[in-house]
Amino acid sequence: MLLAVAVLSLAVGSTAPSEAHPPNETDHGVNESTFWTLWAGDNDSRDLSETNTMESLKLLTDGTDVPLDRPPRAVETWNTGEHSEVPQTGTDAATHPQDTTLSDGAYLQDVGISMVALQPSTRAHLSERVQPLYIAPEGEAHGVIDYRIDVPETRSSGSRTIQWDLRSHEVASVRLRLDGEVLDETRRDTTPTLRYTDLEVGSDSERQLTLEATVSTTLRRTVITEEDTCTDTQTNGTAQNTTEDCRTVRSSSSTLHDDSVTVRDTRQVRIYAFVVSGFKTEYPDGDLGLVTYKSHPWYGVSLPNGEVRGVWRFYSARNPAWDTLTTYRSDGSTTAHSPVHPLQVHAYPIATGPTPWPRATTSLLDVYGETQQAPSLPAQVELDAIEGRYTGSFGIATRAETTNHNLSQMEIIGLVRGTNRSLDPEKFSSVPLSESNLTLEIADRTDERLSVRARLSANDTGEPIETASREGYLVVAGETVETNESGIASVTFSRSEDAVSARYVPGYWWRNVPGYTGDTAVIHTGGTVLQYVDALFRGFVPVAALLLGGYIISRLTSWHFWPPWRGL
Template identity: 45%
Template structure:
């Protein structure tokens, strides 16, 4: 900020607001296909036959497209785009319309504006809950500006004043989290402050404040006419003298802007197991909504998708000087990643070899997207992804489990420190027929651990035996006797264990089917049936041989 101000005061004027719009071509190191993903919410239009546009651009011009993950292009754009903020001299200040501004005596239009936090995601959980998730390590971008108002000089027959600016600067810019200073810097009009290892507070939401302090020093010189009379040779002689007095004026003005954020560093916990056949079982819980789970055999995506839109408070810049206030189109277009729900269920899109056993979440009232965003959204309630249980085949030695969050780069491994390992064993069920009548069957069911032989008492743990459609439970010795209606020639008993992570140890299912007559009677019945069929065939051959005289009886005589 260097130069001179004008001292002639005229009536301030305001020009009409200029509507903002995004850039027309890729810039700031963002390639074409990624560039067009950054402008959801802008006006859609039809493409004329004469327009020569690429396929990605044509798609984004006519509609908005949901994204599967937060794009890296949003961070690249914000880091480089902020440098487009126009520089000013000491007589002019320029701010976006969303800036926070204040005035001092000599410092006017002292303002600060947060352009964005990178990386970050605004999660549209519901109409009322839309936290801005930021990672523990990130960068805050913004702008600071001010102008110096120099008092008018005076010139009268007896008094004259002169003003000079001897120094002015942005003394400091401080980033505060939850009211506590995190980092200080000095800057011109563009702010870039990186923060590290920021922890979340107990409530989850906290203030992120950008505080700027500007200073100015002015020197006021006052000349006063003074008449001094003294006797000279007996006569009174008077002379006019000009005195000089110099006074220094210092002023410091502080202004700040605050956004509410939530530090997104979800704690990951859960359970894991290895099934008897070698499959991997995991249950993962996170303290915040999250996007998906990655297993060695593939991944599971949650109910969230993403879009990127520009911050429209930066569409227009307001420029002020001593005389006028004008508006103009902003060359700076910071963008923000948004996460929104697209399905009512907690999970979807599991890899074909992965079985989703259960899912957990919190029910929310689905938010309405901005009318300018051309994306399908859900109505009513949905379940936000907080936990998931899955089973997947083990294909290699890599047994790592990773959870991906809603903020780019927020990927967490499920570690042994936060995981409980639960054994899962085979179960063995035996079914014995005790008695049968024309209408009923009395059976005994025995259930035990196939590895240790320990009885499994379903009466004291979750899970049950399904016996021909009826639920029964084994007692402390792992057995149960019951009488059921006779419905067919066979009876099936199946052990339906509860989820393996709810009771230690966990078990896999087992089943057995027996004939109502018992195992021995079943074979006797089978032999009798076959004997009758074979005997009938041999008798028919004997009679044919005797009647026709063909001489083939007995059929084994030539063996």
């Protein structure tokens, strides 16, 4: 990454600007070095006039995307800030993102609720069709509610006038439900944040998490009537002096009309939490052997001196449903670029696969899990994802050079931020692991053929190891063989080599109890070359030891007889 930044900082040129995704500068307390890595899949305008380090990082993330080793906390910081800046409208207009489902009542129109963010959460791209949204057992949902009120116009007909006016309106209640059960509730808030805790994990099945709001309004309908009323009035008590007295009489009556609409935004989620199990062992040299398993995807294990990462990595991308906002009014709707860009964390299988770190002290023994077709990432997400079939790292076996075997000081790392947990030693079975001892002897030989007997046993107890009833095998002179109940295997082959080698390839220690380490053995077959080499070696070693002893004695004493051929 640093090399790419250095190369890009030397580039000169420009490209035509495109639509401004992501925002052109950081905000909400997210630092710049993190900000530019959060927008996978975006195409921004490239301004190469500046060549400082931060601008180079911007250009790097503009041309490609950066895989992340952890779900970034900055996503939640950003979303919380964006939620506070969702534009609000009056009662004559309602503004919503693209995928909002709208509902109408008698007077309430274009009522909708949308989740701005559900966090912490991670969308896991397991396959083309299976892409669950994992949420932590404790988190929050940011929402936005908007609506408009269609107040009927004043109408007159003859002496009768019907007049409407808005008396009140409010978000009567907002509820967060999981499969119908209310987790949290508030009211009178068009940008609510609802929280949940201690969600029961249960199975890995999908659950319905729903943000629900009820909006209410009250309108007053007033009917006004005007009537001209005339009466005869006599003066001086005579009919000839009668006059007509006319006046307009106005009367009104009012009624209140209530309206309420309930709207919902639902996400299919899976509650993500860790209860891992597995096996542990201690190698004869003191190394730690650890196997961890979980029935759904997880990231890896943090060890005392390193880390083992599974097949999963992360990226952060904006929610495209919030790219534009549509504003609805009584005379139509208009769509404009959205000033709000919520982010979502994603997990995907990376092409490099599971990796141990550092490799000098940590090794990956095995990875197992469900094998399935790798998903394709969105077209503009430039990341090295796996193509074809892959094995999900549900189970990871590792060997680490460490004297610290306290599992409670080690951590399992999840796909959802905040779900990391210390390993529970009670969930791990201890498997004994011993050294094996492999020996070879010549059982029979002729000028043409040679029979070799291999004997395999436990180094500490001498107990024979039968490979036919457990995983593992012997390779003798290139031929794979099994040992019997006595730990013996015999091989006959053409006599063409001066030496025969053998090795024991044990099965995985966590699948075979007790477990054994591998071993090797070599025996010379009495060939011409090896006979002379063996004779020379057998004669040279004692002579060399005698000469070395004499030299040391001569140097440490005053005898001065070295070299022994001095007087010759």
